[in-house]
Amino acid sequence: MMNETIGLLKQHRSIRKFTKDPVTAEQLDAILTAAQQASTSSNMQAYSVIGITDKELRSELAKLAGNQAYIEESSVFLVWCADLYRWEQAAKRHYDEEILSTTENFIIGTVDAALAAQNAAVAAESLGLGIVYIGGIRNQPEQISELLELPQHVYPVFGMCIGVPDQSPLDRPRLPRSAVYYENSYNTSTIDSNIDAYDETMSNYMRARSNGKAGTTWSEAMAAKAGPVRMHMRSFLQKQGFELE
Numbered sequence: 001m002m003n004e005t006i007g008l009l010k011q012h013r014s015i016r017k018f019t020k021d022p023v024t025a026e027q028l029d030a031i032l033t034a035a036q037q038a039s040t041s042s043n044m045q046a047y048s049v050i051g052i053t054d055k056e057l058r059s060e061l062a063k064l065a066g067n068q069a070y071i072e073e074s075s076v077f078l079v080w081c082a083d084l085y086r087w088e089q090a091a092k093r094h095y096d097e098e099i100l101s102t103t104e105n106f107i108i109g110t111v112d113a114a115l116a117a118q119n120a121a122v123a124a125e126s127l128g129l130g131i132v133y134i135g136g137i138r139n140q141p142e143q144i145s146e147l148l149e150l151p152q153h154v155y156p157v158f159g160m161c162i163g164v165p166d167q168s169p170l171d172r173p174r175l176p177r178s179a180v181y182y183e184n185s186y187n188t189s190t191i192d193s194n195i196d197a198y199d200e201t202m203s204n205y206m207r208a209r210s211n212g213k214a215g216t217t218w219s220e221a222m223a224a225k226a227g228p229v230r231m232h233m234r235s236f237l238q239k240q241g242f243e244l245e
């Protein structure tokens with residue numbers, strides 16, 4: 001089954017090269033309206049988004065996020081934050097006991113930020129714009145939080161570049177449906193064959209893509225993520241006041 005919305009979602013590819021054309025104020029307004037309309041746990045709206053309009057600050061952030069050039073080149077750069085600070089300010093007007101920093105609320109803030117961001121991404125793409133998420137924002141989250149003056153109980157989950165696409169990358173194939181969708185219970189017996197099938201798909205895709213290492217399989221790429229990655233996150237989150245009780 002196909003309609004305009006599903007067709008748009010199917011068209012998604014991350015864009016890492018942008019023209020110099022601006023995202024207009026009207027477009028950004030529409031993107032943020034879409035973001036704010038996302039579902040949100042108990043209407044907590046436990047996220048904030050910071051638009052980086054200052055050129056020098058943008059440049060600093062690009063360096064801190066792994067020198068990804070498109071952070072500087074995109075018309076718009078947004079930092080999506082999980083935000084329990086504002087919620088706390090509201091709650092403490094009516095709650096006299098200590099407000100705990102719970103794992104549950106940490107999950108709520110992170111999920112709310114992701115849902116709002118993905119609405120923004122889809123809205124941007126519906127306007128003919130391109131986006132890429134930037135997890136690199138968590139490479140040096142402490143410095144980034146300082147630059148953005150984030151209060152306690154707020155942390156940057158990821159960034160997002162938005163701009164007019166200057167490339168049309170190949171559609172990156174996804175896992176077979178049976179690898180991600182189960183009925184009624186999880187089924188481990190098909191995982192190996194699905195990994196085999198997807199390894200072959202991704203190896204062909206990487207060969208077809210000029211900038212990919214020829215023939216790299218998915219499981220090889222996943223092994224590269226199996227070591228210690230961003231091990232600073234736990235102590236960083238503690239510093240930001242996330243005790244995760």
Ligand SMILES: Cc1cc2nc3c(=O)[nH]c(=O)nc-3n(C[C@H](O)[C@H](O)[C@H](O)COP(=O)(O)O)c2cc1C
Nearest residue numbers: 012013014015016068132133134135136137158172
């Ligand atoms: C939370 C998150 C963080 C990401 N961080 C980066 C990043 O720092 N740099 C980058 O080039 N792409 C980043 N990506 C994009 C993914 O690599 C991309 O979505 C994935 O490979 C699938 O490709 P596609 O979006 O083109 O379909 C990120 C995606 C997500 C969801």
